[in-house]
Amino acid sequence: MDSLRPTAHELGMAVSARYLASSRAKPAPVETRPPPLLHRIGLAAIEALGRGTALLGFVGELAVASARGVVQPSRLRLRPILYNIRSAGFDALPIVGLLSFLLGVVIAYQGAEQLRRYGANIFIADLVGLSMLREFAPLITAIIVAGRSGSAYAAQIGSMQVSEEIDAMRTLGIAPLDVLVVPKVIALAIALPLLTVFADVLGVAGGMLMAQWHLGVGSADFLERFVKAVSVTTFLVGICKAPVFAAIIAVVGCFQGFRAKGGADGVGRQTTRSVVQAIFLVIVADAAFSVAFSAVGL
Amino acid sequence: MHDAVIQVTNLSTRFGGQVVHSGLDLEVRRAEIFALIGGSGSGKSTLLRELILLQRPDAGSIRVLGTDLEAIGEKAALALRSRWGVMFQHGGLFGSLTVSENVGLPLREHTALDDATIDRIAAWKLAMTGLEPQAGAQYPSQLSGGMIKRASLARALALDPQLLFLDEPTAGLDPESAAGVDALVRELRSELGLTIVMITHDLDLLWQVADRVAVLGAGKVQAVGTMDELSRIELPAVRRFFDGPRGRAPSKPR
8 A cells, every 4th residue: 555655755846836835934933022012002902802892792692591581481490590509509608607707706806996995885786787787798708609609600611611512502502591601690699698698697696796705795785786776778788789799700700611712721710710800890899889879878 | 406405605704814714615415424624724613613503604605404594593593403413523512411311402402202202212322323321321521532422423313413513523532433433424324314514634534434525725625526536636735635644545445
């Protein structure tokens, strides 16, 4: 068989000179000098803009998919919703509980010195109650969930993306958004407010313990003052942020997952990015809420 | 002309400033095994993705099974997707499902069959692709490369498609498994009368299985024909597949 075939060398000679010339000329001269600063800033800006547009496009697609789910509830997949409520909500109870308890302890501890100086020990209930219910419980819960579940979403979808599972899904006529994203958004929008309530309770309990230990404010006194200081509005102001944070975490996690390219390193990069961006956006949203609430006088 | 299963006319695709296809024409006839070859970056994977509605071209028209893919509605796309099957290079099997659940998934999604029937069909498709019945209960991560390709093929066949797309069906397989895939592809065509479009670099597969082969290069189809015809063409873009150190003359069918 080998004797029949002309050697590569012989045929290489036969190939037209024009072709050889063109293939030799192909490698472009390597640019060694880095592009000027302005050029790089421009490139980075265009890239950031592209990312922003892509995220906006994703949110739009998701809105359409969710709207379809509302119109045709049969499109919603109950099992993944329940599964995600368990994994993002129920399974997060210990860590959310512990951290918000410790946060309550820290707030009370820091406030105790100042309050004692003025003999205003009882106001520890105001301090812990307001700060925990309004700000810290929703925020710490969202940050923990972003780290726990947002990253898991990015990793799951990212690994499916690089292993062609997402493509396979599309070719099988299964919309990835319906199966992978909508259930996560719904599940998190249910789980995060509930987790926030849990964090409220544990955080206040932590503060109460500290008040008794450090300031000598008994739990009966603490609770009596707490009920007077904290209104239902305070509680609701905290809780109503949670679904928004949930949407941010789920959308950013899933979006970054879909952008994974290449192999395992691509998945890792997108996972990291999802956590950083989700926490960033959650804090930005929280600041926006503060401004908005103070504008309407809540 | 009407027995063309795939008709691509004047296709253009661009990624930013990079031109992938410029005025590409292609026709695949009914019940043939058609192979796409070309160097890396010649746009064959992109072409495949455009054929299976995973990506849209910038210009030109693609007709698959008599349906124009441009401006195709969601319902029509769903109907069309159930008439073709795709086997991905890395299988694309869902890691969270067992092999037989993977194969049964298209049926569960798109038909009203009961679970027992679906399981029976899945087992039958697995047998058809030469997998042992016990492989059905395993997860994709427990399978070897050759078994993953077969399981992926079984899933692609789940809805009894008329058209089958194979992306590198033998890449990453040992020679024996690759030979098994050769035989399987031929069998599918002769027994089910499927039209098969594949991307491959495997010269054995090309020589022994492909009816016609299109060579992609510089955004166009450089040449189309049987391997015999192509091996006599003097175009440089074609020659390099035959003349490289790994090129070869036709080996005897096994």
